[in-house]
Each structure stands twice: as C-alpha cells, then as structure tokens.
Amino acid sequence: MSRRHRKPRPTAFAEQPRKNLPAAATALIANARNDITIPFFSGVLQNSDDTLLSQGGGKGLKIYDEIERDTHAGAMLEKRKGALISREWKVEAGGDRPIDKAAAELVREMIGALPFDQVCKGLLDATLKGYAVSEVVWGRDGARIKPVKIKSIDQRRFVFDTEWRPRLLTWTAMSEGIELPERKFIVHRVGVKGENPYGLGLGSRLFWPVLFKREGITFWLHFLEKFAGPTIVGKSPIGSLPEEQRKLLTTLQGAVTSSAIVVPMGTDAEFLEASRSGSVTYEQFLNYWDRQISIATTGETLTTQVGESGGNRALGEVHMEMLDMLADGDGDLLSGTLTEQLLQWIVDYNLPGAAVPKIWRERPKNAQAEAATKKSQAEASEATARAIRTVVSEAARFEDDDVAREYILSFDITQSLSDKTIDALVEARRTFGTAPAAPDPFVTDDPTFAASWLKKKA
Structure with missing residues (x-):
C-alpha cells in the first residue's frame, strides 16, 4: 500500500504544435546604437565612469593607478586579490564523453604550463579599473596549438566597438583604434551595467577617500612644520629701506636652523608658537578614510581598528568570512571569463566539438566548521531516531496495520522515509513497543552510571 496518493502521469505526451516566435524577440532591441546614456557616441563606445569623466583630466585610467600608490588602498587591493590567488585551481570536464574528458586533461596540462x-592577477586588475586585457601568444606543440605566453596589457590602449570587441589604439588610429584578430585578447570585466563594456571597478569609489586622505596628509605636514619651529616675527624701525628689510628677512629665515643670529640695533624679533585646541586630530581624520577604503575594498575594518577597539576573535572570523565571500564572487567572474574565452579557444583549436571544461578556484575547507556541522547533523539524526522510535512504539497499541501506518505517517519526522521503510516499521512496531527503553543516565539506581555515561560521550 502506498503511503501517498499520487495522480497517475500519462505514459506519453501529445506532440505540441510549434509556437510562433516574433522576429523582434530574437534580437536585442535596447542595444548600444540607441543607448542615450552612452556619452559621445561614435564608432566606438566611451567609458561612462562618472569619476573618470569628471576627474580624469586627460589622464583617464591613470588616476586609478594613483590609488594603488596609497599604502593602505594598495594593501587592501592586494589582500583581496591574494584571497583568490592563494586558492588552488581545478579543471572539470564539461561532459561525460571521452572527448570531453580529453579536453579537460588538455586544458589542465596547458594551464599548468x-x-x-x-595571469589571473593581471586579469584581476579589472577589480579596480572595471576591465583588464591580456594578450595570448599561441604556439605549436606537434599537432597541438597551445598558449605559450599571456601578457597583461595597459587598459588605456583599448576601446570597444558596439559589439564589445576590443580595438587597439595606435599612433595612426588614436580615437577608434584598429581591428584585432579573434582568439587573441582576453577581456575580463567587473561591474558591467547596461551597454558599458568598460565595466565599473572599485576605483570609482576609492578615488575620493584616497584623494581626501592625500589632502589631509598635506595639511598635517604643514601643521607639523608649524609645530616643529616657531614663526619668527621681525620688527624693523620705521623708515627702514626695503633692501634692509629684505636682509632682515633673510637673516630671520636662517634662524630656523641656527642657534644664534645677528640683527641690526633697533630690530625687534618675536617668536610665535603654533597652538590649537579641541579633540579632533589629523590622525583621526586619516583613520576615518582608511576605514572607508577597507570597507569599500574588503568589506572589513579590523585591520585599521585593532589599535582602537582591541579587536576580537569573533569579529576577525566575520571579516574573514566577508573576504571569502568577495573572493568567491571574484572567482566566479574570472572563471566565467577564462571558460568563455581562453578555454573555449583551446578546445576550438585542438578538439573542436568537445564540451568546454570549467575552471575555478575552490575555497579551502574549514576543518573546524566542518566538524561543528557534522556534530550538529549527528545530534539532529540521533534526536530524529529517538523520536521515530517513540512514534513507532506508540503505534504498537493499534492492532490494525492501516491504522498504525496512518498514525506513523501523521508525524512530519517520517515524511522523508520511503514506503518500504514505513512498511518495515509498521510490521516491527510491536517489537519497538516491547523493547526496553534506553536508560536515562540521570535517573537510575546506580550512582556511577551517569558519570560513566558522560565519560563515554566525551
């Protein structure tokens, strides 16, 4: 008897008539050619990054190189890249056919060389700038064609046409670039929205914190200069000639590093000490922007707040989990780029028709978390087993098998069991009902039983 009543499915399906598909449904209507958000539309698409457009000043992506020169921003960007690069990479066949497995082995061998x-670190430069381009140099190895070199190229040398194909800017084609061959340039993009093939990287967000921090350091240095030595005010007699005043100024300027000076009689010199009040410091101002850089880059602030708040292990674990999540996202994007471009090209050249393998970097296993999970699962399984035993034991009170079966199935804990298992439980219910229950370790006449039970569990 089945414990569930299902509506029988037909053994065959009538052939469905072919549906009409409008021609407009097979093409992209909202394309780059009619996109009103693309600035200065021409034969090539323009980068729509607002920060570049307003602050680039002719430098273009060069302004984002300056972000990496900031010690904290550069360290955070390297930390995010390193979180992914440190993982082991794996290749998985795209299918079960022998040719699919052969393609995976071929890719594994060529990538390993x-x-x-x-290569991945160069492509991850897109995290900051929105896109990255690397050129593949192909070579022959017997009957095979393989990538012998992959070089990262400065993004400023490329533009993209309306089909998102890269074009190389040269001295003879400074605006629209020259057409490039297929299967030659890998383009990795981050933060793609709409018809913008240039992507949108962290540079658009990091530019301002780094700029404000740099300006703050300038003011801080000026402030420290004022505190390092007092400002000397020289008072010359009324009617002094300009030439005499200039000589006095030169003398007083030399007094900054001298232990003694000589001034004409009648000249008065005073020292003005820099003073300030209040609790806000330049260091607090700079630390604030360091925290903003950390949040934007890695989603954490522990590296800049340990000295202030002391930090703790729980906070560190949360931040590490956040960094792992970002690395997972970066890895998924990079895996998609490499699979769709480099791996596809290797298969096309060597094993056309084979399924394209997949390549990714796997997050290292957390042994402590796995152990805790397994322990929780074991405890849950043990509790479920006890509950099922109790239900089946109670079902032994019913003589009719159908009634006992209905009683057992009324509890959610048995929903995952198969019909065969339910039948066995119904048949053996009286055995469950007469079997002695497991002793409670804390309710027994033996005072040493509880202690021994806890020892075994430990």
Missing part, C-alpha cells in the same frame, strides 16, 4: 597565478 603557464604562470597561471600571474
């Missing part, structure tokens, strides 16, 4: 970590 490259400085793959360096």
Whole structure:
C-alpha cells in the first residue's frame, strides 16, 4: 500500500504544435546604437565612469593607478586579490564523453604550463579599473596549438566597438583604434551595467577617500612644520629701506636652523608658537578614510581598528568570512571569463566539438566548521531516531496495520522515509513497543552510571 496518493502521469505526451516566435524577440532591441546614456557616441563606445569623466583630466585610467600608490588602498587591493590567488585551481570536464574528458586533461596540462597565478592577477586588475586585457601568444606543440605566453596589457590602449570587441589604439588610429584578430585578447570585466563594456571597478569609489586622505596628509605636514619651529616675527624701525628689510628677512629665515643670529640695533624679533585646541586630530581624520577604503575594498575594518577597539576573535572570523565571500564572487567572474574565452579557444583549436571544461578556484575547507556541522547533523539524526522510535512504539497499541501506518505517517519526522521503510516499521512496531527503553543516565539506581555515561560521550 502506498503511503501517498499520487495522480497517475500519462505514459506519453501529445506532440505540441510549434509556437510562433516574433522576429523582434530574437534580437536585442535596447542595444548600444540607441543607448542615450552612452556619452559621445561614435564608432566606438566611451567609458561612462562618472569619476573618470569628471576627474580624469586627460589622464583617464591613470588616476586609478594613483590609488594603488596609497599604502593602505594598495594593501587592501592586494589582500583581496591574494584571497583568490592563494586558492588552488581545478579543471572539470564539461561532459561525460571521452572527448570531453580529453579536453579537460588538455586544458589542465596547458594551464599548468603557464604562470597561471600571474595571469589571473593581471586579469584581476579589472577589480579596480572595471576591465583588464591580456594578450595570448599561441604556439605549436606537434599537432597541438597551445598558449605559450599571456601578457597583461595597459587598459588605456583599448576601446570597444558596439559589439564589445576590443580595438587597439595606435599612433595612426588614436580615437577608434584598429581591428584585432579573434582568439587573441582576453577581456575580463567587473561591474558591467547596461551597454558599458568598460565595466565599473572599485576605483570609482576609492578615488575620493584616497584623494581626501592625500589632502589631509598635506595639511598635517604643514601643521607639523608649524609645530616643529616657531614663526619668527621681525620688527624693523620705521623708515627702514626695503633692501634692509629684505636682509632682515633673510637673516630671520636662517634662524630656523641656527642657534644664534645677528640683527641690526633697533630690530625687534618675536617668536610665535603654533597652538590649537579641541579633540579632533589629523590622525583621526586619516583613520576615518582608511576605514572607508577597507570597507569599500574588503568589506572589513579590523585591520585599521585593532589599535582602537582591541579587536576580537569573533569579529576577525566575520571579516574573514566577508573576504571569502568577495573572493568567491571574484572567482566566479574570472572563471566565467577564462571558460568563455581562453578555454573555449583551446578546445576550438585542438578538439573542436568537445564540451568546454570549467575552471575555478575552490575555497579551502574549514576543518573546524566542518566538524561543528557534522556534530550538529549527528545530534539532529540521533534526536530524529529517538523520536521515530517513540512514534513507532506508540503505534504498537493499534492492532490494525492501516491504522498504525496512518498514525506513523501523521508525524512530519517520517515524511522523508520511503514506503518500504514505513512498511518495515509498521510490521516491527510491536517489537519497538516491547523493547526496553534506553536508560536515562540521570535517573537510575546506580550512582556511577551517569558519570560513566558522560565519560563515554566525551
């Protein structure tokens, strides 16, 4: 008897008539050619990054290189890249056919022959700038064609046409660039929205915190200069000639590093000490922007707040989990780029028709978290087993098998059991009902039983 009543499915389905598909449904209507948000539309698309447009000043992406020169921003960007690069990469066949497995083995061999970590690090420059471009140099190895070198190229040398194909800017084609061959340039994009093939990286958000921090340091240095030595005020007699005043000024300027000076009689010199009040400091101002840089880059602030708040282990674990999540996202995007471009090209050149393998970097396992999970699962399984035993034991009171079965199935804990298992429980219910229950370790006449039970559990 089945414990569930299901509506029988037909053994065959009538052939459905072919649906009409409008021609407009097969093409992209909202494309780059009619996109009103693209500035200065021409034969190539323009970068729509507002920060570049308003602050680039002719430098373009060069302003984002200045972000990496900031010690804290550069360290945070390297930390985010390193969180992904430090993981082991794996290749998985795209299908079960022999040719699919052969393609995976071929890709694994060719990728292993490259400085793959360096290749990935170059492409991850898109995290800051929105996109990154690397050129593949192909070579022959017997009957095979393989990538022998992959070099990262400065993004400023490329523009993209309306089909998102890269074009190389040269001295003879400074605006629209020249057409490039297929299967030659890998383009990795981050933060793509709409018809913007240039993506949108962290540079658009990090530019302002780094700029404000740099300006704050300038004011701080000026302030420290004022505190390092007092300002000397020289008072010359009324009617002094300009030439005499200039000589006095030169003398007083030399007094900054001298232990003694000589001034004409009648000249008065005073020292003005810099003073300030209040609790806000330049250091607090700079630390604030460091925290904003950390939040924007890695989603954490522990590295800049340990000295202030002391930090703690729980906060560190939360921040590490956040960094792992960001690395997972970066890895998924990079995996998609490499699979769709580099791996696809390797298969096309060597094993056309094979399913394209997948490549990714796997998050290292957390042994402590896995152990805690397994322990929780074991405890849950043990509790479920006890509950099922209690239900089946109670079902032994019913003589009719159908009634006992209905009683057992009325509890949610048995919903995951198969019909065969339910049948066995119904048949053996009286055995469950007469079997002695497991003793309670804390309700017994033996005073040493509880202690021994706890020892075994430990």
